[in-house]
Amino acid sequence: MGSSQSNDSETVARDSDVFAGIPSTRIPLKIYQEPDVYAAELQRIFYGPTWNYVGLEAEVPNEGDFRRTFIGEREVLMVRKAGGSVSVIENRCAHRGSQICQAQFGNTGSSLTCPYHQWTYDFDGKLLGMPYRRGIKGKGGMPADFDMAAHSLTSLRTTLLNGVIFASFHPDPPSFADYLGDKMMHYFTRVFDGRPLRLVGYQRQVIDCNWKLQMENLKDPYHAGILHLFLVSFGYFRLDQKSACYVDDSKGHSVLMTERGSEEGNEDTGGVNIADPDFTLSDQTLVQPRKEFPDDVTLAIQTLFPTLIIQAQTNTLATRYVIPKGPRSHELVWTFFGYEDDDEGMTTARLRQANLMGAAGYVTLDDAEALEFSQQGLEGAAEDATAVLEIGGKGAESNDHLVTESLIRGFYIRYRDIMGFERVT
Amino acid sequence: MDSAEKSANPASSDVQRRVDGLQLQYIHSIDDGPLDHWPGFFTDQCLYTIIARDNVERGQDLGVMRFESAAMLRDRATATQHAAVFAPRTIRHILSTSLLDRVDANGIHARTNVAIYQTSPDGDTNLLVTAQYRDWIVDTGGELKFREKRVVYDTFRLPDSVVYPL
Numbered sequence: 001m002g003s004s005q006s007n008d009s010e011t012v013a014r015d016s017d018v019f020a021g022i023p024s025t026r027i028p029l030k031i032y033q034e035p036d037v038y039a040a041e042l043q044r045i046f047y048g049p050t051w052n053y054v055g056l057e058a059e060v061p062n063e064g065d066f067r068r069t070f071i072g073e074r075e076v077l078m079v080r081k082a083g084g085s086v087s088v089i090e091n092r093c094a095h096r097g098s099q100i101c102q103a104q105f106g107n108t109g110s111s112l113t114c115p116y117h118q119w120t121y122d123f124d125g126k127l128l129g130m131p132y133r134r135g136i137k138g139k140g141g142m143p144a145d146f147d148m149a150a151h152s153l154t155s156l157r158t159t160l161l162n163g164v165i166f167a168s169f170h171p172d173p174p175s176f177a178d179y180l181g182d183k184m185m186h187y188f189t190r191v192f193d194g195r196p197l198r199l200v201g202y203q204r205q206v207i208d209c210n211w212k213l214q215m216e217n218l219k220d221p222y223h224a225g226i227l228h229l230f231l232v233s234f235g236y237f238r239l240d241q242k243s244a245c246y247v248d249d250s251k252g253h254s255v256l257m258t259e260r261g262s263e264e265g266n267e268d269t270g271g272v273n274i275a276d277p278d279f280t281l282s283d284q285t286l287v288q289p290r291k292e293f294p295d296d297v298t299l300a301i302q303t304l305f306p307t308l309i310i311q312a313q314t315n316t317l318a319t320r321y322v323i324p325k326g327p328r329s330h331e332l333v334w335t336f337f338g339y340e341d342d343d344e345g346m347t348t349a350r351l352r353q354a355n356l357m358g359a360a361g362y363v364t365l366d367d368a369e370a371l372e373f374s375q376q377g378l379e380g381a382a383e384d385a386t387a388v389l390e391i392g393g394k395g396a397e398s399n400d401h402l403v404t405e406s407l408i409r410g411f412y413i414r415y416r417d418i419m420g421f422e423r424v425t
Numbered sequence: 426m427d428s429a430e431k432s433a434n435p436a437s438s439d440v441q442r443r444v445d446g447l448q449l450q451y452i453h454s455i456d457d458g459p460l461d462h463w464p465g466f467f468t469d470q471c472l473y474t475i476i477a478r479d480n481v482e483r484g485q486d487l488g489v490m491r492f493e494s495a496a497m498l499r500d501r502a503t504a505t506q507h508a509a510v511f512a513p514r515t516i517r518h519i520l521s522t523s524l525l526d527r528v529d530a531n532g533i534h535a536r537t538n539v540a541i542y543q544t545s546p547d548g549d550t551n552l553l554v555t556a557q558y559r560d561w562i563v564d565t566g567g568e569l570k571f572r573e574k575r576v577v578y579d580t581f582r583l584p585d586s587v588v589y590p591l
């Protein structure tokens with residue numbers, strides 16, 4: 001495989017190509033259910049030439065600190081090395097395949113030791129030694145020709161940019177800058193501007209639907225002014241606010257954004273049923289934003305292919321990372337953060353506004369539920385059943401409005417490309 | 426406080442009874458509804474949070490819910506009933522008696538274990554979380570109310586959304 005990020009290996013045989021003859025505006029429902037498609041996704045996407053989110057540097061501040069996470073279904077450790085850099089290694093012993101670290105977080109001193117037979121590794125995964133290597137009084141032990149250097153832990157390619165760590169199982173991924181492109185880098189560095197980050201806390205939730213449905217949800221601004229009755233009823237989001245959505249050249253990444261207080265004032269709710277237009281919050285502090293970025297954007301949601309969501313909704317900043325758990329389930333890990341120089345008022349604002357987000361969030365509760373409705377609905381659908389994506393046309397371009405499914409169409413251009421399915425024509 | 430001494434004290438067993446009664450009223454109010462009654466268990470200035478034990482142990486205050494006034498709790502009750510989309514469900518709290526850690530002029534500090542089950546529209550019942558209530562309870566004109574209620578949950582990989590208060 002060359003260094004190009006497009007997958008130039010042979011495409012899937014036509015009879016197993018679920019996208020054969022499928023236009024940009026249709027998605028075969030099989031791809032949310034089929035074990036074969038899921039297995040291919042793990043290999044071609046998660047272990048392929050992509051950059052996957054691992055975590056924030058602030059999660060492992062001291063030498064020997066580790067955090068355990070996943071890329072696809074493979075467990076990895078993010079470890080802080082001596083000298084300050086961070087490595088990402090697979091959490092699987094080279095001896096018999098045992099998981100090495102069990103805790104979510106911890107400190108492992110100056111090396112990693114598998115608890116089963118105490119094979120010991122450095123933080124780049126290099127095998128340092130094992131008990132009884134020379135046996136006892138010359139009996140047993142490892143053969144003299146055992147090649148220590150050939151039995152390292154899998155060490156991943158890593159990128160650290162402004163406090164965020166990404167990794168790739170692929171031996172030759174594109175450069176991170178090329179992978180993101182200029183437009184996406186602009187929005188990435190809007191939030192991750194190089195200031196040291198401070199962790200605010202975590203939420204983790206299992207959502208029983210295919211991982212791609214989760215990514216589609218954050219590329220679907222059309223639903224936001226409809227499904228989210230909290231935002232609509234209390235007047236915090238309207239599709240007629242000044243807004244835009246962007247797709248990168250590869251079509252796999254996206255940003256959607258709005259400016260609050262910029263709606264036209266014509267009360268055009270596009271036929272959305274609103275429970276009660278007179279709702280007001282009796283305690284407004286929950287939704288009082290503090291300005292913190294130079295622009296007027298109050299909501300910016302970026303998705304990076306394959307499974308990272310970067311959320312900047314007023315003052316709630318978070319990464320949402322999607323871990324696939326088979327074709328019908330995924331885990332969503334929210335890492336809420338602020339900046340080391342946040343004052344007390346900003347920290348309070350972030351904690352308060354977090355009520356809109358997460359497993360009980362005024363906004364995202366609806367999303368998790370709707371995503372499970374989607375999975376429930378598509379189970380057992382007819383062999384040739386498809387989803388329809390025609391809102392906003394057929395293309396996958398950037399727009400100066402949000403009444404569009406173009407970001408989702410873009411995701412499937414990228415997806416079909418990397419999966420080796422028939423490309424969109 | 427020495428626990429043997431405490432249980433022999435009729436005044437403290439009265440406190441124990443009142444706290445256990447408050448907790449029972451609280452969980453039955455949530456499980457059976459209506460949700461509008463829920464904010465009435467709290468003082469006007471209060472803290473209600475549902476937070477992962479892991480966050481607490483790392484000194485992080487981020488919760489699944491975090492409300493700082495009875496007004497915010499009323500907003501949550503209103504929004505849940507009128508401005509949220511979710512599959513119908515019932516929840517059921519199973520409670521331990523409360524361990525009174527401290528009883529003094531500032532109120533009562535208590536810990537109570539709780540298991541919360543959830544039943545789906547298809548009729549499947551699953552454990553939602555195990556948790557501990559860490560409460561600060563005050564007497565307001567003869568009525569016990571929560572000044573603070575921290576629902577500290579163990580189940581940090583939540584198996585489902587948290588629709589109702591816990």
Ligand SMILES: [Fe+2]
Nearest residue numbers: 223224363367
């Ligand atoms: Fe949403």
